[in-house]
Amino acid sequence: SCVMELDKMDENDWKYHGEGNKSLVVSHVQHARVLRLLKYSTEDDENSHKTTEQAFRHIQNIVDYSKNVMKPLLGDKFVHNGEAVKLPLDFVRQLSLKVQLERPESRCDKVMDTFSGCALCLPNLTQLSSCCCFGQHRPPLCIEIKPKCGFLPSSRHVTKEVKSKVCRFCMHQHFKLASGKWKRLSRYCPLDLFSGNKQRMYLAIKHLIEEPQNNFKIFKGGECIYSCKDDADMLQDLDELAKHMRPYFLPSGSLGNGHQSSKVVLNELIQVLMSALLSSWDCPRTVEPRKTQIPDGRGTCEGSILHRDLLRNGNHCLPKDCVLAKILGTQMLDNLDIEGVNPLFRRVEQHLQDFPKERSRLQIDGPYNESFLEKMQNCPAEDDGSIEYAVGKIHQYRVAMTAKDCSIMIAIAPCGEDDGLDQNLEIRHTKTRFSYSVSILDLDPKPYDSIPHQSKLDSKILNNYLRSTQPNN
């Protein structure tokens, strides 16, 4: 639980840590703890501010959703649901002033909520929770990967053929380039990362490093040392990154010419990340873990730049309980695609117009408890025309959306030969021994009302892709 003395909060104990589209995160300077505060758009009406009670309810909903819905699906060991807290308003206002200078300009279209005083308190996942590494002076590394959707839709509701050939991320890249959000296409393809094929995974991570955008960050001792540059024209300095990584992966002063050894260092980093992403924590090491099979044709993307031979060669499967299998399995709850979900949304809207009181029985906006999970899991397999089917499918779609938007945090720390380690928490790699932990964060519920927007966005991305890749059609 969140042991903080709420009456003694001092903004000097906290510093800017990072932010996404919906929240801003500050970390404690000493304890391995963060506060996640909500943001809102400056274009929003002043009157639309939530009251303290509304904001607290909203954050409590996030906690309930992580704990009662996402945790059972993704696994206890990966999910830390955190705790909703009410902070002194004075502290929050001072904090907001203090972090403002550190914020990237591209995120300043939104401001931190300084009205409600509510926040989510979480463990700082860039720090290893059980650090055994006394006598080791290297601070822990943490690599954050936002993998996005790892499969192609195979729903019969999909109308455009290209959606079953090119993945959403690769199509979205073209849209972001056209809209000016990014200056260069990322060569990362999520289907390569989720393939379980070592060569494809290797290249996926390499492409994340080369063009991190919002999908890749590295923290050292809790500080972000590598992420997308605020100046989108700048190329990443891989030699600079390799300098940071060298003491971890080439410890014994293995010199070499600069460029060659940068390659070697980054290669080692990628190997360690692959081990963490593929490790099956529940299975004893001697037993060959069961595999998660991606159905035929749903595991390769024509948008990926990888050579066809490499795409074809393939045990496309993941060890059953590894973090990637857990996330992919949850993403695949979306088996109708937005094109199949949108008509069901209209069915539910009609039903709610006729019977407004049903909104709460059907748990459209929560509460996110065991019964929500049951409604989602016990949804009929075939459409029987019922409202239960429509709501169950929408719940599944929203849960899948959360899994398509989460981040994986891989914290690693080098440790000596003598440090006693839980076997499951250890990666042996060349000469260095690492202790590591893997977590999943950013598990907010996605709003029911955003389905029509998702539907429009889907056709925009698709039309843009067809236009930009087949200009003569």
Ligand code: ATP
């Ligand atoms: P998005 O735009 O991806 O939806 P968001 O606004 O929902 O993001 P988060 O992803 O939860 O916000 O947090 C923003 C960033 O803060 C993360 O990408 C991560 O780098 C950092 N962060 C969040 N929670 C933690 C944590 N518990 N420990 C360490 N870092 C964290």
Ligand code: ZN
């Ligand atoms: Zn792709």
Ligand code: MG
């Ligand atoms: Mg995020």
Ligand code: MG
């Ligand atoms: Mg989020």
